[in-house]
Amino acid sequence: MSKSLQAIRGMNDILPEQTPLWRYFEATVARLLDNYGYKQIRMPIVEFTELFKRSIGEVTDIVEKEMYTFEDRNGDSLTLRPEGTAACVRAVLEHGITGGGQTQKLWYIGPMFRHERPQKGRYRQFHQIGCEVFNLDGPDIDAELIVLTWRLWGQLGIRDAVKLELNSLGTSESRGRYREALVEFLSAHLDKLDEDSQRRLKTNPLRVLDTKNADTQAVLVDAPKMADYLDDESRTHFEGLKARLDAAGIPYVINPKLVRGLDYYSKTVFEWVTDKLGAQGTVCAGGRYDGLVEQMGGKPTTGVGFAMGIERLILLLETLEQIPEEISRQVDVYLCAFGEAAELAALTLSEKVRDQLPNLRLQINAGAGSFKSQFKKADKSGALYALILGDDELAQQVVGFKPLRGQGEQQSIAFDALAAHLATCIVQG
Ligand code: ATP
Ligand code: MG
Numbered sequence: 001m002s003k004s005l006q007a008i009r010g011m012n013d014i015l016p017e018q019t020p021l022w023r024y025f026e027a028t029v030a031r032l033l034d035n036y037g038y039k040q041i042r043m044p045i046v047e048f049t050e051l052f053k054r055s056i057g058e059v060t061d062i063v064e065k066e067m068y069t070f071e072d073r074n075g076d077s078l079t080l081r082p083e084g085t086a087a088c089v090r091a092v093l094e095h096g097i098t099g100g101g102q103t104q105k106l107w108y109i110g111p112m113f114r115h116e117r118p119q120k121g122r123y124r125q126f127h128q129i130g131c132e133v134f135n136l137d138g139p140d141i142d143a144e145l146i147v148l149t150w151r152l153w154g155q156l157g158i159r160d161a162v163k164l165e166l167n168s169l170g171t172s173e174s175r176g177r178y179r180e181a182l183v184e185f186l187s188a189h190l191d192k193l194d195e196d197s198q199r200r201l202k203t204n205p206l207r208v209l210d211t212k213n214a215d216t217q218a219v220l221v222d223a224p225k226m227a228d229y230l231d232d233e234s235r236t237h238f239e240g241l242k243a244r245l246d247a248a249g250i251p252y253v254i255n256p257k258l259v260r261g262l263d264y265y266s267k268t269v270f271e272w273v274t275d276k277l278g279a280q281g282t283v284c285a286g287g288r289y290d291g292l293v294e295q296m297g298g299k300p301t302t303g304v305g306f307a308m309g310i311e312r313l314i315l316l317l318e319t320l321e322q323i324p325e326e327i328s329r330q331v332d333v334y335l336c337a338f339g340e341a342a343e344l345a346a347l348t349l350s351e352k353v354r355d356q357l358p359n360l361r362l363q364i365n366a367g368a369g370s371f372k373s374q375f376k377k378a379d380k381s382g383a384l385y386a387l388i389l390g391d392d393e394l395a396q397q398v399v400g401f402k403p404l405r406g407q408g409e410q411q412s413i414a415f416d417a418l419a420a421h422l423a424t425c426i427v428q429g
Contacts, residue, residue: 010116010124020327021314026109028155029129029308036148038107038131043087045111049077055086055264055296059203066114080113084130085264085289085305086296092134093298101301104134109310121280121312130307131286134293137302139240142268142288143248145306149272149284150250156313157322162272162283164250166241167258169206169226169265170234172291178229179205189219206259226256237267260285264292268304276319277312284308332361332426334378335399338371338390346389349399349415356419360426379404384426387418 007013014022030040049069056063068080081087088108092098109129116122133141146164153159169175183205190198194213201208211217230238245252252270260269269287277283286306293301317323337346350364363381365374378386388400388410399418402410413421 008124010118010122012123012125018314020330021317021323022310024324024327025156025310025314025317026129029152030109032148032152032155033107033131036105036144038105041088041091041106041108042110043081043084043091043108045081045113046078047081047087047090049079051086051090051296052079052082055089055292056083057204057264062114066116068113068115082114083112084108084110084128084307085132085292085303088130088132088305089293089296089298089303093293093296098134098293098301099299101135103136105131105136106133107131119280121277121309121315123311127310128307129310130305132303132305134301134303136304137290139237139244139268142237142241142304143244145286145304146245146250146270147248149306149308150248153272156317158274158313158316158320161276161316161320162274164245164252165255165258165271165273166245166252167226167255167269168230168234168238168267169259169269169287170230170267172266174229174231174234175206175266178224178226181224181229182206182208185223186219192216192219209257209259220257234267241268260287264289264295266290270306272308274316277315280312282309283312283316329382329384330361331363331381331383333363333385333387333422334381334383334404335362335364335387335389336371336374336378337365338368338374342389342391342394343368345394349389349418352415353419353422357423360422385422 033040049067052067053063058064062082067082070078072078088106092104092106098104107130109127111125111127113125115124118124131145133145150159150164153162170178183201186193186197186201186205186208190201192215193201193208194211194216197208197211197213197216208216209220209223211220242252258269258271259265260271265287267288267290270285271282272284273281274283275281284306286304288302288304290302292303293299335346335350337343346364350362353360353362363383365377369377375386384403384405386400386402386404388402393399393412396412397415398412399415400410401413401421
């Protein structure tokens with residue numbers, strides 16, 4: 001196929017064989033968030049470029065090199081959203097729903113776009129589910145976000161494969177003092193830093209901490225520690241969070257080098273990581289961003305949130321073979337009809353059954369076909385039962401009812417009794 005008729009590199013189709021697992025995953029998360037009292041918000045996929053520059057930060061990887069930015073027909077600079085927090089903050093401000101200190105516990109789902117090097121677990125269009133909470137400033141809500149993801153991992157059967165890493169970046173004041181100390185230290189060792197870190201030292205010095213370069217890592221061993229620069233407020237907050245995680249029995253490790261890529265974090269930052277997916281091991285990441293709303297022109301409003309990468313979590317479910325059996329079966333009953341008259345009767349009968357059993361997954365054969373070919377399709381559909389309607393059955397106003405998975409003999413069921421009979425055989429969702 002010519003290249004212009006192929007999907008863009010790093011932007012994937014999610015094929016019919018994959019969507020059941022996606023829908024199971026999305027439904028599981030949505031139900032959980034409902035149960036914790038979070039409300040869904042839906043934002044546009046495109047925003048003014050300025051929004052992301054202002055919120056994410058000019059010198060982050062995302063803004064420097066990963067954004068899909070273009071001019072629209074009016075000459076406005078627009079960007080496909082690389083993440084959800086900026087648009088969410090924009091939306092709550094625009095609609096005034098965090099005004100007067102109103103609390104909001106929100107979640108969103110959808111595609112995000114980053115121009116990165118595509119590889120397993122890293123794509124140019126990928127999907128996130130995220131939460132953002134506004135106007136709750138205690139560690140209790142930080143803990144709730146972590147507790148609910150922990151419950152999710154339990155429901156999905158992947159708890160043993162993920163590990164929680166935690167750090168505190170402190171308030172912007174303590175972070176500022178730490179940054180100064182770090183810059184002073186690193187400047188004294190400038191010649192031993194890799195090129196990227198030398199550049200970051202000037203633009204975004206905290207990011208030097210998560211360098212992959214071994215020489216720079218060696219220098220960092222003696223660098224000042226963030227924990228020593230936390231002020232009382234940050235320290236108390238962090239202790240409060242840890243106490244709650246301990247009470248909830250959630251294991252964690254403190255990772256002093258965890259700084260996150262985005263500019264806007266303060267106090268709590270965390271990541272759920274797995275060693276089962278190779279280099280792309282972070283499946284969920286988040287933190288507190290108490291200064292962001294104000295930085296974007298709103299009244300002081302605290303915020304905390306996270307985003308999880310759906311592709312990586314789907315990969316993890318597949319890797320761990322945590323795929324629930326019920327999602328592999330999409331059809332309960334397959335109705336075969338032979339001849340024009342039987343087809344008409346099959347249509348009215350199936351619609352009547354659907355009236356009575358709205359959750360029944362009933363597939364009616366389309367495209368006619370011999371007994372053998374329809375039966376083959378019935379079997380391939382994964383249905384538990386086939387219904388058979390030919391001229392003989394029509395004359396007697398019955399259907400043949402045949403178990404396809406070896407539970408008993410074929411029997412005849414009167415049209416009128418069909419719905420009631422199916423209701424006894426099939427557990428409906
Ligand atoms: P990474 O360090 O892997 O690049 P990040 O810090 O850029 O991640 P965030 O911006 O915090 O990621 O996004 C939250 C989550 O979204 C990540 O933990 C990951 O699961 C997922 N994610 C981020 N970028 C991608 C991508 N390009 N493809 C697939 N999933 C992604
Ligand atoms: Mg990234």
